[in-house]
Amino acid sequence: MTNPTPSALEPKGSPAQAAAGASPASLPGAAPGATAPPGEDVDPSTLLDEPLQRAWYRRPVVWSGALLLVLAAGGIWYWQAKKAANAAPSYSTQTVARGNLTLTVTANGTIQPTRTISIGSELSGTVLKVNVDVNDSIKKGQVLVVLDTSKLKDQILRSKATLSAASSKVEQTQATVSEAAASLARFEEVAQLSGGKVPSKAELDTARATLKRARADASSAQAGVRDAQAALSTDQTNLSKASISAPADDVVLTRTVDPGNAVAASLQAVTLFTVAEDLAKLRLWVYVDEADVGSVKVAQNATFTVSAYPTRNFPARITRVGFGSTITDNVVTYLTYLDVANTDLSLRPGMTATASIIASQRTDVLLVPNTALRFTPTESAADVVAKGGVMSSLTPRMPRTNTRKSAASEASTAGAKQVWVLPEGDQAEPKAVAVTPGISDGHMTEITGGDLVVGMRVITDQKIAAAK
Known part of the structure; x- marks a missing residue:
């Protein structure tokens, strides 16, 4: 007797039969893709005992991954914030204040005496004696050089002899005139007495x-006397010129003659000395560039320095600005004279000097450094991070224009410039302020208009720290 199998006892269509005929993959809780080997029966109880699958959002691995993403995002945000803090720019500023400003024009030149005289000789001869030397002070009329006068004295003797001969000839001609006049008078008297019969x-x-010839000879003799007198006078003058004297109270600058030298003055006067007027008053010759000559005027004050006294400033005053130009290596300059007081005689003619001419002065005006007028801020790494955040720093973006540059354009007006000021506060951003600059001394500039006021901090430089 055979026992019926469970499947046979189950009515057709019962759950057991359905389970028995179903594949393991179709059963609840069965692992996906699980299939029974062909020809093998699967125990339904085994399949029913397998655990059911959980929903994806209830799985631990999902929450673990999400937590890791949050931690990674926080780390990136912290790194970016630290990078931005390290890359934040720092600004060098200077507070706007009022003060005085002096515009100067710099020019180079040399110191010269107010007047120099070249003393020479009009005569040729041999130098017999020299009475002065370089740096000697001389007085007007003082004999400086004496030439050998022996030939000149001989010439004077000859001139005197010629004059004496001419004077004697005058006397002879006068006697001849008297004789001829007496003879004519007798002839005329006889003619009158004879009624014109005799003489013929x-x-x-x-x-x-x-008589006429005698009188002409007398006139000629008298002219000869005057000529001899003139020759004698010339020789005497030459004799006096053999002793060369000072024309004024001066100081000897150079000397080019010594006793025994031969002086040849046949073509032009030979210069023996160069003397200068009182060295307590000198003149500075400077050459002002054509770009600066419009600012230079007569009576302006100036100071200058020389290499001999580099730490001392000497005062001067402009007395003349030349109209004629001097062109050297395509550079056009104008000769300008400045009077200099040299009471202590520390300055010497020929010294090279650098003059600073006070062209213009301003008192109690608004001043800013020139570096502030040249400054334009750049966009820092901190600005980039602050604008885009974490994700934007990781993703590419289209290039953007510099908004600070636009602000500068808006702040500037026709004929004006701008400076950048830093408002109070740790997070303050630079702000462009329109200004109208005036004169500048090369370091500071006068502000004549605009929105800048005393107390504002103008930016002169920007430094961006390297990101770490």
Whole structure:
């Protein structure tokens, strides 16, 4: 007797039969893709005992991954914030204040005496004696050089002899005139007494002609005397020129003659000394560039330095600004004269000097450093991070224009510039302020208009720390 199998006892269509005929993959709780080997029966109780699958959001691995993503995002945010803090720019500022400003024009030149005289000789000869040397003070009329006068004295003697001969000839001609006049008078008297019969007309004409010749000879002799007198005077003048004297109270700057030297003045006067007027008053010759000459005026004050006294400033005053130009290596300059007081005689002619001419002065004006006018801020790494956040720093973006540059454009007006000011506060951003600059001394600039006021902090430099 055979026992019926469970499947046979189950009515058809019962759950047991359905379970028995179902594949393991179709049963609840069965592992996905699980299939029974062909030809093998699967125990339904085994399949029913397997645990059911959980929903995806209830799985621990999902929450673990989400936590890791949050931690990673926080780490990136912290790194970016630290990078931004390290890359934040720092600004060098200077507080706007009022003060005085002096505009100067710099020019180079040399110191010269107010007047120099070249003393020479008009005569040729041999130098017999030299009485002064360089740096000597001389007085007007003082004899400086004496030439050998022996030839000049001989010439004077010859001139005197010529004058004496001319004077004697005058006397002779005068005697001849007297004789001719007396002879003519006798002829005329006889002619009157004889009624014109004697002497003859020819004899009277001859007597008259003789008198005229005698008088002409007398005039010529007198002219000879005057010529001899002039020659004697010239020789005497030359003798006086053999002793060369000072024309004024001066100081000897150079000397080019010594006793025994031969002086040849046949073509032009030979310079023996160069003397200068009182060295207590000198003149500074400077050459002002064409770009600065419009600011230079007569009576402006100036100071200058020389290499001999580099730490001392000497005062000067402009007395003349030349109209004629001097062109050197395509540079156009104008000669300008400045009077200099040299009471202690510390300055010497020929010294090279650098002058600072006070062209303009301003008192109690608004001043900013020139670096502030040249400064334009740049966009820092901190700005980039602050604008885009974490995700934007990791993703590419289209290039953007510099908003600070636009602000500068808006702040500037026609004929004006701008400076950047830093408001109070740790997180303050630079702000452009329009200004109208005036004169500048090369370091500070006068502000004549705009929105800048005393107390504002103008930015002169920007430093961005390297990101770490």
